[in-house]
Amino acid sequence: MPEPLISIVIPAYNYASLLPRALDSVLCQMADDIELIIVNDGSTDDTREVLDTYLAGREGNITVVHQANAGAGSARNHGIRLARGEYALMLDADDELLADALDHLREAVRAHPEAGLVLGGQISVYPDGRERVRTPTPAVGTPEQLIRRYLLQKKISISHCCTLFRRDLLLARPYPESLRSAEDIPVFAYLLVNASVALVSAPLARIHKHPDSLRHSRVDEEGVEEGIEEVFSHLPSACQHLRSRYSAQCYLSVFRAALLAKDYPAARHYYLRSLRLSPIQALRWSYLRKALKLGTL
Structure with missing residues (x-):
């Protein structure tokens, strides 16, 4: 098979009930230039069975791997190492891509081949049903200015599911596997100062907010x-x-x-x-x- 343009990596841990929604959002957009990698991070629910049933008989660039539980960072790194695409998109198992997300990303990398990072819009979905559309903000300036705006002023937002990464950059700065919370922040900060950034104003994903998110753990x-x-x-x-x-x-x-x-x-x-x-x-x-x-x- 030809090398894919975009590798979509889904780390899955105990989201068996929601995983089909994420898979549907990718499979409806599958093409020859897309590959899908699901890493089951030692789930103790029915994730393995859901994957076996849901993907049975499906063909295409789909890979499923199972590993002992080691955290989201480890699962993402595993998927990135297996990936063949020039770019990678990390889709959380409880979120979903919008139907035209990959078309928008293809257009972005064609228009900005120099970009190492593509930031897209998102729709935040809250437990009470409220939705909020968020658009990306420009990420330009010196490294000091970028890090100040990202870490301290919160004026640059980077989220999995609506961000495309050049895969070689993720291989150069893997997710720190010893962190079980906020393991994405060191990676995002590194990318901001080591890659040019392109924007897609359209929403690319629906990101579901819920109280059991790891972000809220002590x-x-x-x-x-x-x-x-x-x-x-x-x-x-x-x-x-x-x-x-x-x-x-x-x-x-x-x-x-x-x-x-x-x-x-x-x-x-x-x-x-x-x-x-x-x-x-x-x-x-x-x-x-x-x-x-x-x-x-």
């Missing part, structure tokens, strides 16, 4: 520090002065998570850690008022 202090190190160890020297502010922001995130879990001693500890790292970050009123209620200050 992370201990060791995990926070490891995540910070993963981000900055691959960034140029011009970006290193942003580390303290980003670290403070990470501790504010776990401060908020500890509050939600009613772990007030941990919340106080994380807030004071953030305050020492960057008063500018920690003294924003949205966080300060929560700390004051705790009697932290």
